[in-house]
Amino acid sequence: MYTEKVMDHFSNPRNVGEIENANGVGEVGNASCGDIMKIFLKVEDNIIKDVKFKTFGCGAAIATSSMVTELAIGKTLEEALVLTNQAVAEALDGLPPAKMHCSNLAADALHEAIKDYQAKNS
Amino acid sequence: MKQIYLDNNATTTVKPEVLEAMLPYFREQFGNPSSVHWAGRMVSGAIEKAREQVAQLLNCSSAEVVFVSCGSEGDNFAIKGTAEALRHKGNHIITTTVEHPAVLETCEYLEKNGFEVTYLPVDKDGMLDLADLEAAISDQTILISVMWANNETGNLFPINEIGEIARRHKVRFHTDAVQAIGKVPVDVQAAKVDLLVLSGHKIGAPKGVGALYLRRGTRMTRFMHGGHQERNRRAGTHNVPGIVGLGVACELARLNQEKDYAYVRRLRDKLEQGILSTVPDVKLNGHPNPDLRLPNTLNVSFNFIEGESLLLFFDMKGIAASSGSACTSGSLEPSHVMKAMGVDIVLAHSSVRFSFSADNTEEEVDYILAELPPIVQRLREMSPLYQR
Amino acid sequence: MKQIYLDNNATTTVKPEVLEAMLPYFREQFGNPSSVHWAGRMVSGAIEKAREQVAQLLNCSSAEVVFVSCGSEGDNFAIKGTAEALRHKGNHIITTTVEHPAVLETCEYLEKNGFEVTYLPVDKDGMLDLADLEAAISDQTILISVMWANNETGNLFPINEIGEIARRHKVRFHTDAVQAIGKVPVDVQAAKVDLLVLSGHKIGAPKGVGALYLRRGTRMTRFMHGGHQERNRRAGTHNVPGIVGLGVACELARLNQEKDYAYVRRLRDKLEQGILSTVPDVKLNGHPNPDLRLPNTLNVSFNFIEGESLLLFFDMKGIAASSGSACTSGSLEPSHVMKAMGVDIVLAHSSVRFSFSADNTEEEVDYILAELPPIVQRLREMSPLYQR
Ligand SMILES: Cc1ncc(COP(=O)(O)O)c(C=O)c1O
Ligand SMILES: Cc1ncc(COP(=O)(O)O)c(C=O)c1O
Numbered sequence: 039m040y041t042e043k044v045m046d047h048f049s050n051p052r053n054v055g056e057i058e059n060a061n062g063v064g065e066v067g068n069a070s071c072g073d074i075m076k077i078f079l080k081v082e083d084n085i086i087k088d089v090k091f092k093t094f095g096c097g098a099a100i101a102t103s104s105m106v107t108e109l110a111i112g113k114t115l116e117e118a119l120v121l122t123n124q125a126v127a128e129a130l131d132g133l134p135p136a137k138m139h140c141s142n143l144a145a146d147a148l149h150e151a152i153k154d155y156q157a158k159n160s
Numbered sequence: 161m162k163q164i165y166l167d168n169n170a171t172t173t174v175k176p177e178v179l180e181a182m183l184p185y186f187r188e189q190f191g192n193p194s195s196v197h198w199a200g201r202m203v204s205g206a207i208e209k210a211r212e213q214v215a216q217l218l219n220c221s222s223a224e225v226v227f228v229s230c231g232s233e234g235d236n237f238a239i240k241g242t243a244e245a246l247r248h249k250g251n252h253i254i255t256t257t258v259e260h261p262a263v264l265e266t267c268e269y270l271e272k273n274g275f276e277v278t279y280l281p282v283d284k285d286g287m288l289d290l291a292d293l294e295a296a297i298s299d300q301t302i303l304i305s306v307m308w309a310n311n312e313t314g315n316l317f318p319i320n321e322i323g324e325i326a327r328r329h330k331v332r333f334h335t336d337a338v339q340a341i342g343k344v345p346v347d348v349q350a351a352k353v354d355l356l357v358l359s360g361h362k363i364g365a366p367k368g369v370g371a372l373y374l375r376r377g378t379r380m381t382r383f384m385h386g387g388h389q390e391r392n393r394r395a396g397t398h399n400v401p402g403i404v405g406l407g408v409a410c411e412l413a414r415l416n417q418e419k420d421y422a423y424v425r426r427l428r429d430k431l432e433q434g435i436l437s438t439v440p441d442v443k444l445n446g447h448p449n450p451d452l453r454l455p456n457t458l459n460v461s462f463n464f465i466e467g468e469s470l471l472l473f474f475d476m477k478g479i480a481a482s483s484g485s486a487c488t489s490g491s492l493e494p495s496h497v498m499k500a501m502g503v504d505i506v507l508a509h510s511s512v513r514f515s516f517s518a519d520n521t522e523e524e525v526d527y528i529l530a531e532l533p534p535i536v537q538r539l540r541e542m543s544p545l546y547q548r
Numbered sequence: 549m550k551q552i553y554l555d556n557n558a559t560t561t562v563k564p565e566v567l568e569a570m571l572p573y574f575r576e577q578f579g580n581p582s583s584v585h586w587a588g589r590m591v592s593g594a595i596e597k598a599r600e601q602v603a604q605l606l607n608c609s610s611a612e613v614v615f616v617s618c619g620s621e622g623d624n625f626a627i628k629g630t631a632e633a634l635r636h637k638g639n640h641i642i643t644t645t646v647e648h649p650a651v652l653e654t655c656e657y658l659e660k661n662g663f664e665v666t667y668l669p670v671d672k673d674g675m676l677d678l679a680d681l682e683a684a685i686s687d688q689t690i691l692i693s694v695m696w697a698n699n700e701t702g703n704l705f706p707i708n709e710i711g712e713i714a715r716r717h718k719v720r721f722h723t724d725a726v727q728a729i730g731k732v733p734v735d736v737q738a739a740k741v742d743l744l745v746l747s748g749h750k751i752g753a754p755k756g757v758g759a760l761y762l763r764r765g766t767r768m769t770r771f772m773h774g775g776h777q778e779r780n781r782r783a784g785t786h787n788v789p790g791i792v793g794l795g796v797a798c799e800l801a802r803l804n805q806e807k808d809y810a811y812v813r814r815l816r817d818k819l820e821q822g823i824l825s826t827v828p829d830v831k832l833n834g835h836p837n838p839d840l841r842l843p844n845t846l847n848v849s850f851n852f853i854e855g856e857s858l859l860l861f862f863d864m865k866g867i868a869a870s871s872g873s874a875c876t877s878g879s880l881e882p883s884h885v886m887k888a889m890g891v892d893i894v895l896a897h898s899s900v901r902f903s904f905s906a907d908n909t910e911e912e913v914d915y916i917l918a919e920l921p922p923i924v925q926r927l928r929e930m931s932p933l934y935q936r
């Protein structure tokens with residue numbers, strides 16, 4: 039059902055955890071649909087220096103969270119803001135159709151975290 | 161890699177004796193039992209023998225057994241066949257909120273076609289209130305459909321008492337006994353049921369065969385129209401090997417169920433107590449009294465963790481279980497059974513069902529009890545809901 | 549004792565390659581394809597492979613194939629599912645007087661539920677008049693259901709032309725292709741059918757499995773309510789070994805049907821010519837042009853003799869065939885197909901069907917041609933209708 043990349047990111051998720059004094063935090067989803075994703079950012083000079091995540095959700099939810107952290111690290115905020123859920127799914131070699139809508143929210147969580155950072159720093 | 165199969169409520173492996181009995185019916189004795197020639201005669205006796213084996217397990221007469229293709233067909237037939245046959249008498253059906261979709265979706269379909277359905281609630285332990293049931297009966301009520309045992313929690317419903325009530329009010333009573341067969345004694349006379357459904361693949365027979373017990377004199381509209389098979393009650397060429405296999409599986413169930421009950425019960429209780437005593441923040445789903453559940457079923461919620469991800473981690477250790485999480489089924493809602501029991505939404509998403517068969521071993525339980533806590537811990541550490 | 553099986557339109561033996569492909573799915577790969585763990589994953593690929601094999605035979609996309617439990621279920625689903633889904637558009641169905649009971653009895657059931665059904669007559673050769681068909685279409689017509697090939701006579705209906713007419717009038721078209729599959733080429737695109745039914749046990753797959761081709765975008769009400777299997781189109785745990793077997797049988801049919809056609813056609817023609825030239829007072833039932841019949845089917849009436857007694861004498865010689873006699877089926881009426889063709893009542897009772905498979909041999913035909921005349925003669929001498 040899941041691609042090898044999904045299983046890899048699910049079983050060895052990258053960047054799990056919280057950042058002590060994150061300067062941006064974003065959360066999406068809710069328990070009723072089974073997915074909650076939380077992204078923590080460390081931004082310096084408009085560049086994402088560190089990202090961590092915590093996720094309650096299925097295999098796809100955890101894998102997309104892990105993948106989005108890998109994709110975001112080192113990017114400028116502008117670059118990160120154009121990262122889409124679709125791009126995250128593609129980086130994982132695709133997701134099962136049933137999971138595309140429900141679990142593919144990681145880029146949204148990242149964008150929320152960036153907006154949080156921007157709100158605090160403007 | 162170890163393979164520990166603890167999903168026997170989903171499906172079972174075919175028993176060796178069952179497969180052996182079936183094999184001659186694919187190529188050597190392949191006839192159509194409706195044919196008059198040697199090829200047909202060879203197999204018609206086999207069908208009748210299997211019918212007798214099913215009847216013995218249920219304590220009914222073989223003429224009351226109709227072979228169908230699966231549990232879902234049995235439920236569709238029982239409910240739609242009753243609804244149409246008794247429509248002139250009334251349009252009200254009583255069932256529960258925790259039935260299998262084969263019953264629930266059939267009832268919802270009938271609601272779109274002029275029937276009224278009462279879905280009885282369950283309490284936090286997943287049990288019915290018989291006073292509710294009796295109060296729901298009106299002069300329009302034509303059918304009560306209550307499952308014998310719930311597939312997710314293993315809860316056993318008070319079928320004999322419901323049979324009493326139904327009989328007293330002269331209302332027809334159907335029970336989906338797909339999960340009960342072979343796990344607990346099932347006697348259609350004692351239970352006073354009029355219609356009962358079972359499915360082969362839950363008891364060591366193959367997928368693609370089931371049976372409907374149809375009490376003598378129960379008027380039904382056909383569900384499968386066509387040829388005159390099964391005394392005009394169900395059309396379609398008989399699935400001869402499947403039916404032979406179902407017969408043998410029922411005979412094995414009759415001979416072994418007492419012994420198997422004690423065996424799987426011991427394994428299940430050990431896993432249950434082990435999990436409840438070693439893993440924090442878990443909740444048992446279903447009736448706390450293990451006597452009121454199937455001996456083979458354990459359903460627990462591992463708080464803060466979504467069920468599918470738990471199953472996938474279990475799977476990496478070779479452990480096959482199932483979950484009430486929405487995400488495993490591709491639907492958006494978590495288990496309707498958990499919802500009906502009022503289980504908190506996160507706990508509903510984090511429920512896992514372990515279901516045993518007599519093929520499981522105590523070593524397997526030990527292995528799970530060793531592997532499970534670190535997996536739970538690891539996933540909890542990823543969860544935004546978990547605070548140490 | 550010799551065993552010569554000439555009743556392949558009733559059922560076939562499972563092909564060795566089919567059984568071999570199925571065997572691992574009873575005990576080793578026994579999982580439920582809906583499960584997420586190893587046991588489920590092992591088999592879900594097998595289901596999709598089989599779906600592809602069915603799709604290739606029919607020239608459709610695999611997403612358009614729905615697995616069911618038999619041909620009868622396929623016909624019930626196709627017709628009832630259309631009737632309910634399109635009821636708002638109209639209540640008229642067109643079919644023929646010579647359909648299988650799975651179609652006829654389903655239509656009769658719908659007649660009791662507010663539908664109107666036109667049963668098109670056939671001529672003495674068992675053929676339809678396409679002008680009749682077109683004339684029967686009204687603005688209430690929601691479905692045309694015409695079989696691809698008749699099970700009793702082997703007659704082939706002009707499916708491509710009917711597809712044209714249906715498409716032109718924007719009426720949905722269903723064909724029961726249970727007898728055509730594996731015997732003649734079946735292409736759902738060329739034929740412009742919207743729904744097509746096939747059954748495993750007529751093509752060397754086991755009993756208890758079939759498939760419905762459901763053209764993309766065809767709105768249907770479910771027939772089997774329950775779980776979300778088959779993309780919500782048909783509930784019930786998949787019959788994994790049966791589906792795997794059906795897939796292999798379809799692949800074998802695709803690879804071999806041209807060769808098999810020529811082979812069984814030669815045997816059938818030899819038997820046909822042999823009987824017609826050596827036995828007096830016989831009548832061929834079905835179209836006199838053998839190109840307009842299935843290559844494997846021969847239906848002849850042996851005047852003055854009741855079919856069942858012929859079959860029983862054949863059976864004593866090891867020859868398995870079937871008859872359109874009322875007495876073999878337990879009903880009182882002789883074959884509705886013979887009746888629809890206007891066959892005289894005595895001839896209808898005396899009809900016998902021989903149906904070949906590629907397992908039959910020329911020696912078997914020689915044997916029958918030797919054994920048959922004295923049997924016929926003997927029974928005729930018992931008959932009060934026979935005057936030498
Ligand atoms: C033309 C036709 N349609 C439908 C069926 C029913 O198929 P099944 O026996 O698989 O239900 C048959 C065979 O009995 C048949 O010959
Ligand atoms: C309680 C219950 N009823 C009905 C069914 C349906 O049976 P089947 O899968 O044979 O259609 C199942 C199993 O899935 C079940 O657990």
Ligand code: FES
Pocket residue numbers: 071072073094095096097098099136137140141466486487
């Ligand atoms: S958490 Fe529900 S589909 Fe992923």
Ligand code: FES
Pocket residue numbers: 854874875
């Ligand atoms: S001739 Fe005996 S039943 Fe008809």
